[in-house]
Amino acid sequence: MKGGSKVVVEPHRHEGVFIAKGKEDALVTKNMVPGETVYNEKKISVQNEDGTKVEYRVWNPFRSKLASAILGGVDDVWIKPGAKVLYLGAASGTTVSHVSDIVGPTGVVYAVEFSHRSRRDLVNMAKKRTNVIPIIEDARHPAKYYQKFSVLVIHCVLSSALKYTSLRVCVEYAMHGMLLRLHFILSIVLAGNCCHANCIDSTVPAEAVFEGEVKKMVQEQLKPTEQVTLEPFERDHACVVGGYRMPKKQRVAA
Template identity: 55%
Template sequence: MSYPSRGNWRGGGGRGGGRGGGPSASPHFRSDTFKAPHRGGSGFPRGRGRGGGNGGAARGGRGGFGRGGFGRGGFGRGDGRGGGRGGGRGGGRGGGRGGGRPSPSSRGRPGSSFRGGSKLLIEPHRFPNVFIARGKEDALCTRNLVPGESVYGEKRISVESAADPAAPHDKRKIEYRIWNPFRSKLAAAILGGIDELPIRPGGRVLYLGAASGTTVSHVSDVVGADGVVYAVEFSHRSGRDLVNMAKRRTNVVPIVEDARYPARYRMLVPMVDAIFADVAQPDQSRILALNAAYFLKTGGYFMLSIKASCVDSTAAPAAVFASEVEKLQRERFRPTEQLTLEPYERDHACVIGTYRTAGSHRRGGDAAVHATAMPLADGH
């Protein structure tokens, strides 16, 4: 009895095996006439499939027991290379690479779509530079500052519009980008019905927790070419995507740094009109206060996205939101409105307000204000 020249018995076959069927591959198999193959494998005659293992079926999976281990295709249950039930490379039920039909909960990932229909109407929102696309499904959108460029695989729509109202026949195409509220807390807050949006055309915005730039790109659309967005992100991996996005958007300044230490990027950021904070940290109110002390002008606006489980996973979300509002008030913020981000985000809230205005007080409460020798003037 000769042993295989290539392969090994413990791993079920070295390089071979992939083409060999299982013991059921040949109905006339007899143990007394067994001869080991010369190319390894698990020691069984060569079947017709490529599946190996329980293979035997034509092209079942790809690996079987070959190449040491269970290979790429499992036990050869599905046709093609993907194994599993789906067939093809994509697996699952959809087949192909991309999976099946996108579901309503696809959250804006590549493959999800906005069904505008043949008749699409763009209406201005009550907030400047924010629009609503009316079609079979209504959607929030912003005018693309860089036509032809997509940031995170969002759907873009082009509409012909008159460049000058005095010349209605002189039309040009204007491109809009769908703003997905499931991927942007700012979009969720707008659709939730906030009374005021501090981010305005021509404004300067400091964005804390920019991630890959999904929401930052829409803020860039809102402030326009005359505004600036200073985007701070700590993760270097997300920071690479942010920098690549900023290469095409000249009004975005990417800063890959820790928002807990605003002194490290103080030379890059001037006084701003608004701060949007989405850092999801237990000390997020303190992080916002530190950056506001450096960069937010007196009377400026802030928006804080609060994720209850990141602050205190044991307390009720409503109690966490109330506690964060109290912390903001001690840091001379004056919250003016608060709303939850349901149904787009669970246990999230957005707090909006102003900084160093009448009604806000210093850290330590009113007693600290009365203890000073000279009373503070309004706005300082």
Template identity: 70%
Template sequence: MNRGRGRGGGRGREGGMKGGNRVVVEPHRHEGVFIARGKEDALVTKNMVPGETVYNEKRINVQNEDGTKVEYRVWNPFRSKLAAAILGGIDNTWIKPGARVLYLGAASGTSVSHVSDIVGPDVIVYAVEFSHRSGRDLVNMAKKRTNVIPIIEDARHPAKYRMLVGMVDVIFSDVAQPDQARIMGLNASYFLKTGGHFMISIKANCIDSTAPAEAVFAEEVAKLKAEKFKSREQVTLEPFERDHACVVGAYRLKDQ
């Protein structure tokens, strides 16, 4: 942990900002996530590849009292459902240092890169993306992040990549499909350990554009239950995403 000014934090300068604005970096209550306190507070993760950005995000360099330096990357909640859920007050993402993660719907790897920072270099993040255009960016990001394995496949057919993916502790799903609960259930049956956890981002109008968002979310939670997922909490992703919710819970619990 960084020991410097603040609660386990350090003082630093924001890279690329005129005058080098002073910031203080403190641990967030979610392990592996931090808050940079300055003129405006920002969610950040410790950069696993110092000096490199993934999506032109700002970087913050912190010098600790012992002279060591740490670089953090600002995490944009308008470009990451996971960051939006954290700022929305989710109690537990289960994505933490040492957790093995399967990320469905990885897109260009914006969120995956921050998950890579959080879990650390000694465990794997499996990132599945169907689009070859987004997949190119994902593959390029993974070249510099040795803990990310990019998989350019359709998440609806996990049998196609079953030889590439080991058992995981957490599945994060951002697959905007009407049958997304079933897709996550299929992947969980292959890869998610019993008692493991899930996070799913639900886009209401992708499932039913005529029903109220809350009704769609409730219906999806019922579908998740049928797939052996027990939902524990739900947060809206407003103001970062409209009519989105993130649901978190556990898989194949003994009391189900």
């Protein structure tokens, strides 16, 4: 997609995310490091009325389940400018880089990754993105590295872990006093940032799998608030968003 006068960039309803409208519409984020790409994604340069230019990066929903969830209509991802985000299973940093764009210079992304193959790319990306703090540890064992955080308030936990242990990780963070209250975009046993039904039991209908996993979340004191399927970008995937120790709604006096 080329920029210029033929492309109009409009704010998405999720703060920090944008839609580039041209011959084909695309989800984009404002590039925190102009001129640089992370995974050979397309860039769009748009000229403002005052002559200044702003560069955006196309966010490929086939490469990022968070992007596909946004396009799928998820109500709230709890990630916005200035937010503190904990990303479990950050891999080489494809989605992390767009979260970095969204939270901007006043926010921070703590990106946890242990894989030898992925962490090199993640660390190299963080050298240019000052709001990304790579943590080279196993995300399943928060007690080993939670002291590395410089803040006690995390607005959102985003998980790319492939196994049910990501549920326990969120609860353990809270038990350590780091996360007195949080929102999450979590993979249950299902796959990627979100859930892959066929990763559990291919003989069970996806709807039954999702329902069973949500029940497990409730048992862990995690409160799911919405679920969005990720098709056509990911088959049999769903994104589950929710909270932990969320405040009860105040009753309105009659």
